[in-house]
Amino acid sequence: MIRFCLLAILVLTLDALAAYGFVVEGPREPAATASDHLDHAPRWGLSTGSMLDTGERGLGGGLEYAIDKSICEMRFIDGSTCAQIEQSLRDALDHWGSGHPSLGFTDITGRVEPNFPLAALADSGQGAEIDFFGATARDFPIFNNASTTGYTLFYERPQASMVLTNGKMSKGPIGRIESADVRFNAGLCYYLDVKQAVDTCVHFPSLVLHEISHALGIGHPEDNVRYNLDTDRLPGNEIPINCNAPAEGLIVSFDYDGAALAHGQDVQGAGRWKRGMTWDDVAARDALYPDCRIERIERALPRWGAFALAANGTLGEARLSKSKDEAEAEALATCQTSGDTCRVVSSFNGCFAFASNAKGAFGHAQASRSGHARVDAVLACTEAGEDCRVTHDFCAYE
Numbered sequence: 001m002i003r004f005c006l007l008a009i010l011v012l013t014l015d016a017l018a019a020y021g022f023v024v025e026g027p028r029e030p031a032a033t034a035s036d037h038l039d040h041a042p043r044w045g046l047s048t049g050s051m052l053d054t055g056e057r058g059l060g061g062g063l064e065y066a067i068d069k070s071i072c073e074m075r076f077i078d079g080s081t082c083a084q085i086e087q088s089l090r091d092a093l094d095h096w097g098s099g100h101p102s103l104g105f106t107d108i109t110g111r112v113e114p115n116f117p118l119a120a121l122a123d124s125g126q127g128a129e130i131d132f133f134g135a136t137a138r139d140f141p142i143f144n145n146a147s148t149t150g151y152t153l154f155y156e157r158p159q160a161s162m163v164l165t166n167g168k169m170s171k172g173p174i175g176r177i178e179s180a181d182v183r184f185n186a187g188l189c190y191y192l193d194v195k196q197a198v199d200t201c202v203h204f205p206s207l208v209l210h211e212i213s214h215a216l217g218i219g220h221p222e223d224n225v226r227y228n229l230d231t232d233r234l235p236g237n238e239i240p241i242n243c244n245a246p247a248e249g250l251i252v253s254f255d256y257d258g259a260a261l262a263h264g265q266d267v268q269g270a271g272r273w274k275r276g277m278t279w280d281d282v283a284a285r286d287a288l289y290p291d292c293r294i295e296r297i298e299r300a301l302p303r304w305g306a307f308a309l310a311a312n313g314t315l316g317e318a319r320l321s322k323s324k325d326e327a328e329a330e331a332l333a334t335c336q337t338s339g340d341t342c343r344v345v346s347s348f349n350g351c352f353a354f355a356s357n358a359k360g361a362f363g364h365a366q367a368s369r370s371g372h373a374r375v376d377a378v379l380a381c382t383e384a385g386e387d388c389r390v391t392h393d394f395c396a397y398e
């Protein structure tokens with residue numbers, strides 16, 4: 001029996017204040033603890049050869065993927081060719097495999113017909129191990145919601161136990177992923193070239209990076225925070241995974257990084273592509289696919305932003321700064337006034353919003369993602385006056 005798991009893109013949760021963390025999609029039955037959630041989480045398993053050679057689905061020979069021609073029929077506003085679009089998919093996959101000796105990807109487009117198994121029921125007709133499609137709302141009604149940019153399903157087979165990528169046995173029952181299908185909303189417009197960015201269209205490579213996280217068994221960190229894991233309470237730093245015992249040393253963390261590839265919101269822009277994998281993304285990958293030979297690659301540290309304001313209304317801002325001090329200095333430097341003194345209103349790692357009204361009341365807030373910061377800023381301003389609206393908002397990492 002194969003069951004499938006739906007991964008929705010839009011869920012609202014509340015921000016909490018603790019360290020950042022990662023989460024895996026996890027077993028279907030709610031786990032008692034976050035460690036159990038990780039130990040029994042579905043994932044791809046080892047196999048001796050490629051699927052094409054042996055018919056066995058797994059990591060051997062790389063995860064074999066096929067790109068459906070519908071991908072090239074999607075609307076790319078920058079005139080990207082089919083070859084360029086396919087290359088951007090390959091690049092995104094390579095990103096997830098970077099430095100990992102047992103997680104690779106092999107293009108078998110043209111050798112296997114992409115297919116999505118309602119084969120939940122059968123072993124054939126499942127296409128490649130990972131298939132990529134463009135789909136309209138008519139093919140795939142979930143895309144009636146235009147804010148759903150992509151959607152990934154994976155199909156797993158329950159196992160009493162399984163050998164993991166570190167050579168050790170799983171702690172009891174676990175799901176073995178045998179197929180994943182990634183769909184992109186063909187009702188939307190896309191682009192590859194960052195210089196031709198249009199707000200109403202989607203940066204395709206950034207979206208692909210996100211969807212691959214699901215195809216590997218990684219979940220949205222903002223969706224079910226009680227299963228989020230980290231090793232400490234510090235935001236944005238490396239989460240070292242014990243390759244012999246991945247759940248060891250991990251504690252529940254109720255926060256998440258809005259800049260993580262696995263984060264399910266704010267997918268339109270090119271930010272994910274520019275930033276690459278965060279330490280949280282690396283930890284999620286390495287906890288599901290532990291391997292003592294993984295090469296440690298330096299990842300981008302969380303960036304600082306700051307917002308400065310003078311009494312006459314002059315504003316200054318900084319983003320992508322390497323430290324709190326640097327961000328504050330830059331915000332003050334950009335807040336040049338004649339006469340008034342600028343002061344730093346806030347310095348932060350995530351997102352910031354500033355709200356005010358016509359009578360001079362104002363409020364501000366910071367949060368892991370922009371939507372929450374905006375809501376909180378209006379609430380803070382409303383305590384001082386009515387008719388508040390957001391006049392300024394940005395994220396440190398964009």
Ligand SMILES: [Zn+2]
Nearest residue numbers: 008009220264
């Ligand atoms: Zn998602």
